[in-house]
Amino acid sequence: xxxxxxxxxxxxxxxxxxxxxxxxxxxxxxxxxxxxxxxxxxxxxxxxxxxxxxxxxxxxxxxxxxxxxxxxxxxxxxxxxxxxxxxxxxxxxxxxxxxxxxxxxxxxxxxxxxxxxxxxxxxxxxxxxxxxxxxxxxxxxxxxxxxxxxxxxxxxxxxxxxxxxxxxxxxxxxxxxxxxxxxxxxxxxxxxxxxxxxxxxxxxxxxxxxxxxxxxxxxxxxxxxxxxxxxxxxxxxxxxxxxxxxxxxxxxxxxxxxxxxxxxx
Numbered sequence: 624x625x626x627x628x629x630x631x632x633x634x635x636x637x638x639x640x641x642x643x644x645x646x647x648x649x650x651x652x653x654x655x656x657x658x659x660x661x662x663x664x665x666x667x668x669x670x671x672x673x674x675x676x677x678x679x680x681x682x683x684x685x686x687x688x689x690x691x692x693x694x695x696x697x698x699x700x701x702x703x704x705x706x707x708x709x710x711x712x713x714x715x716x717x718x719x720x721x722x723x724x725x726x727x728x729x730x731x732x733x734x735x736x737x738x739x740x741x742x743x744x745x746x747x748x749x750x751x752x753x754x755x756x757x758x759x760x761x762x763x764x765x766x767x768x769x770x771x772x773x774x775x776x777x778x779x780x781x782x783x784x785x786x787x788x789x790x791x792x793x794x795x796x797x798x799x800x801x802x803x804x805x806x807x808x809x810x811x812x813x814x815x816x817x818x819x820x821x822x823x824x825x826x827x828x829x830x831x832x833x834x835x836x837x838x839x840x841x842x843x844x845x846x847x848x849x850x851x852x853x854x855x856x857x858x859x860x861x862x863x864x865x866x867x868x869x870x871x872x873x874x875x876x877x878x879x880x881x882x883x884x885x886x887x888x
Contacts, residue, residue, distance in 0.1 A: 644697065646659055646702070647862045647865025649747060649751075650703060650747060652706055652720065655672060656670050656671070657862070658670040658671070660862070660863065664863050672691070673687050679717075679721060681725060684720075685734070688703075688738075700869060701738060703734060703742065704747030704748075704750030705730060706772060707722070707786075708746065711877060711878065712743065712877060713731075719770045731744045731877070743868040748765070748766045748838075750868065751772070751838045752764035752776055752781075753781070753864035754856070754862070754865075755860045758778060758779030760834065761776070762832065763836070765822070767838070767839040767841040769803060771787060771788040773786065773798075775830060780872065785830075792822065801818055804840075807841055807844060812846065815841075816846050823835065823853060836854055837854070842855045842858075
C-alpha cells in the first residue's frame with residue numbers, strides 16, 4: 624500500500640501538532656504570505672503567498688487574505704503583521720499601502736468578522752522580531768523591503784513602536800526613501816549596500832543595541848560581512864512570530880485603554 628499523500632498526510636500532521644492553531648499572516652508591500660502554526664510556532668502547512676493588491680485598499684487586502692486562508696488548514700485564531708504603525712489593532716499609518724485608505728481602520732475587527740476567528744494585529748517588524756529575538760539585552764530589528772520596518776525589544780519585551788521608516792536619515796530623506804526597494808532598483812546594489820552600512824552605524828548610535836536583526840526580502844542583496852552583533856533573520860520569522868502575539872505578556876498591546884470616566888465629570 625502506498626503512503627498517505629495530500630490532504631490525508633496533512634490531516635495526520637495536524638493531528639500530531641499541538642493546538643491552538645494560529646493563522647499567521649505577513650502583510651508586505653509586494654506580497655502577502657501566510658501559514659498555520661501550532662502552539663509552539665511550528666508550521667503545519669507550507670507557507671502560501673499572493674501579490675499585494677494594487678490599490679491596496681482594506682477591502683482588497685481582506686479579499687486576498689481570505690483567499691489565502693481558504694488554501695490552508697483550519698485554525699483557531701489569527702495573527703497579522705502589518706507594514707505601518709498599529710495601535711491596539713487600529714492602523715494609524717500605512718506608508719507603502721496608502722495611509723489615506725487605512726488611517727483609523729480596525730484591521731483586527733475586520734479580520735475577525737471576515738474569517739470568524741479572534742484576531743490580533745501588530746506592526747510587521749514587531750512580528751518579525753518576535754520570531755527572531757533571543758530575549759537578552761536590547762535587540763533591534765530592521766526589515767528591508769518595499770519600505771524599512773523597525774522594532775525594539777528589551778530582554779524579550781516589546782518596547783513602544785519606533786517607526787524609523789518615516790524618520791529622516793540623510794539629506795531630508797526618510798529611511799524608506801534612503802534604503803527602500805525603489806532605491807535598490809534605481810541606484811543599484813553597490814549604492815544600496817553602502818547605504819545599509821551607514822544605516823547600521825546610525826542605528827547603532829541611535830539605540831545602542833546589543834543585537835541587530837536584518838529581515839525582509841532585500842537581505843538577499845547584502846554583499847558585505849556583517850558585524851558580529853548583526854544577524855540576518857529568515858523571512859519565515861515574519862510568519863513564525865505570529866504565534867507569540869497570543870502570549871499573555873503581550874495582552875496590553877491589544878487591549879483598548881479604558882477611558883477615565885471621572886475626567887468627564
